């Protein structure tokens with residue numbers, strides 16, 4: 001298994017910045033995935049998953065980072081740039097990255113549900129397309145995986161407590177109104193729909 005020591009200090013530094021973005025997603029109850037885009041040693045775009053918050057399929061970390069970097073450079077092309085992302089890009093993001101003509105993509109954890117940087121497909125390096133992306137994988141993989149595991153563990157715990165509270169509320173002689181309210185609050189828009197995937 002690869003360790004951090006084989007990666008450059010620069011790659012570690014910017015993956016840490018991507019993890020910081022993932023923490024922002026975690027703080028608002030979203031699946032914690034973060035990304036940054038770097039050009040000449042400068043971060044020109046940041047993004048984190050906001051799918052549930054913004055109610056849009058498009059609010060993946062990479063798409064937001066691309067949009068911000070495009071705005072910063074005043075060009076749809078991101079030639080000469082590197083994207084750092086905590087989780088392997090999905091088919092949508094990998095496609096957008098190829099379209100952006102970005103030079104390089106650095107990935108933290110693999111995605112077994114939707115990874116298109118080589119796990120399920122390798123859209124980033126498909127020879128049939130007009131652009132291929134240089135790729136590095138496994139940078140700070142442990143940290144990038146740990147934050148996702150923490151999120152899903154807490155989500156499972158919340159769901160379990162919610163079910164327990166709901167069962168108690170509906171049981172005969174236990175129509176405990178405050179308890180039921182707690183159960184309802186627990187269903188507030190978190191990422192309950194994301195239980196089985198973190199693309």
Ligand SMILES: [Zn+2]
Nearest residue numbers: 060089090093
């Ligand atoms: Zn994506």
